[in-house]
Amino acid sequence: MPDALPTSAPVARKNVAIACGGTGGHLFPGIAVGQELLRRGCAVTLMISPKDVDQQAVKSVTDMAIVKLPAVGLTGGNVLGFARGFWQSYRQAKTYFAQNPPQVVLAMGGFTSAPPVLAGKSFGAKTFLHESNTIPGRANRWMAPRVDGAFVYFPQTAGLLRAKAVEPVGMPVRPAFLNPMKAAEARVALGLNPDHPVLLIMGGSQGASKVNELIMAALPQLRKAVPELQFIHLTGPNDCQKIQQAYAAQNCPAMVRAFFDEMGLALAAATMAVSRAGASSLAESAACHLPTVLIPYPTAADNHQFHNARAFVQSGAARMVPQPGATPEYLANEILDLLRNPTRLASMQKALGQWHQPGAAEQIAAKVLNWEARPQQSAHSASLPEQKKSSPPGFNVAKQEALNA
16 A cells, blocks of 8 residues: 655644734724735734724624733833833733734734834744834833834835834735725715815824814815815714814705725715824825815824824825914815816825825735745835925925924
8 A cells, every 4th residue: 555645744833912002003003904914814813002093983794803901101201100001911911822823913002012022032022013103102112122023104104113124115004005995986985075175184093173173163264265175084982073063054065974994985085185294194194085184182192193294295296284373274274285287286196195005004014924035125215205405385395394293
């Protein structure tokens, strides 16, 4: 009887943990990478915070494990609470990893990131981070020398991280943004007139009361100049009812939501947007080629939203209205200058295309799974746009920096 033919050993399924809680800017890119890792046959665990925004964001996630860590941010001098949450998160991550040993741990930044990375290292996992902003956050700055590799969205960020290897890969966005629906179809799906322009207002994953106030104060000027203008307004949890009443008082066609989990549809429907300048929002706008007036959050850590916005503005991909000193009239004039000038909108759409890296999630997934086999790459070899020395019409960098100081 002939010898049995040798059988190939089954390929082990890799366990990957992604620490991505705290804000939508960390969560949504983490989910995008997780979806790509699933496609490559991995088992994926998302490690998130207890915050409401995290729970909302993962409601539709059914194919990844979800672990909620008790981490809290280092805000308001809450050193003791931060330390307690860090230690408890580390122990909880280690307990989970004892049953599900990871081969890879990827941190997307924020206060939930460091404990899983340290816990993963104790199990021999390869560890990585992704920095989405121009100015690295405190967690990523601390972790950079301790991980195997780092990825960045903005090329200029590479020189600010003391990691063993830093590679610009762009910003991962969810699949819903990679093939946006036609504007008319998206508007019909949202109950809006397909032939009339739409202004999208979004203040980040938790809303922005100051942005809401500026838009409401600018509303009469906008309505008078463009009577057919429609609005999609994502208010955050605190202002929704008040903003709904304000639109109703002016008989204004508006879809007002505290939180909306079909952002690909909202961006596809919009003619232009007013937004904060978190990196995830910027990347999603770039993916949909949506011209945007940016109002950076002025108290963001290290003023990173201002620097994010300036990079887009200097490449011609956005306008900026810094919140300090902003008036409803100035904001309305910036919006109307774009709505009334299709040529300027088209120019911004072209510039936005330079910031969109459709393969970012695929690149990160491939690299973390095959880190040792990757081709060596210069930290400054990314294909994202260089900042122009000249500024778009009506923008003065020195003036805006002074306003934002």
